[in-house]
Amino acid sequence: MLNTGDLLPSFTLKGVVSADIQTAFADFTDKTYKNKWLVLFFWPKDFTFVCPTEIAEFGKLNQEFADRDAQLLGVSTDSEFVHLAWKQQKDELRALPFPMLADLKRELSGELGILDKQEGVAKRAVYIIDPQGVIRFAMVTDMKVGRNPGEVLRVLDALQTDELCPCNWRKGEETLAVA
Template sequence: MALTVGDTVPSFSLPVQQGVGALPDGEMLDITTAYPGKWKILFYWPKDFTFVCPTEIIGYGDLKSDFEDRDAVLIGASTDTDFVHFAWRKSDERLAAADFPWLADNSKLLANALGIVVKDAGVALRATFIIDPDNVIQHVTINGLNVGRNPAETLRILDALQTDELCPCNWTEGAETLQPAA
């Protein structure tokens, strides 16, 4: 059963690769405890060393400071190992610049709990989870393997969620929210 909006993210400690300068050293990360008081943008891609995935990782990386301005942290993940993550970052300076943690969910523990593993392929779908500071999922989008996401849309949705107001279609930060008649 897949987790969805309103569900609490389960606690899992997974290997993490922190950047091109950080050799995999067995460091583990549990996103439910590592970022107290922060929103979390957890996004899975299917596999390292592929074609669509780097465009998404770079796109999210380009908006990292915008997410940080909203008290949100980016967390990437795939079902590859931390060593594969390290090698991929080392092979591409644009990926090396995507300075946020990459979870190595090669055990597929979290991906299976989230319900995003493609059975026949054994990889994760392109899934994005916006998780609030209490580790409750507030938004989920899942794409098939061939279509990339729009990180700016994830940022727009985060902005809307953080208003705690009614936000109409295509609402953007600074626009009026809906006020129901009394």
């Protein structure tokens, strides 16, 4: 699995950006949001139970991420058409403010090393990538356990200070001084 300090692999993926079939699809690459922080979070499968709770919560915090010059990108190994159908069917996903990317060929998931060996789908992973394309945070949870998007935002805040941040540090609090 790629980890902190590694470069984000190059990718080109189709994404769903609206629930309207006429405007739903767009292409995305690792360069689409050049010079921005990226938060890539992966879920195993569309039309499941834990995944929409996380995706909707990231959606609620989208402006908080945007205020920090970070772009959220949700990714699974389902196709863009499955993403669109799910977005149209699930109320809490209909107006998502960030793209849902389709890693159908499993290239990005494979290069990151997060494909589940038994299921053949992306594990429940999240990465924070700095504007230079360096992975600064990586986390993978069990398929049954949802992530805390608020914690991902807290980690982004800490990384953006470029300082030493203690346990449970929050934006605006004192960082640690090297004595």
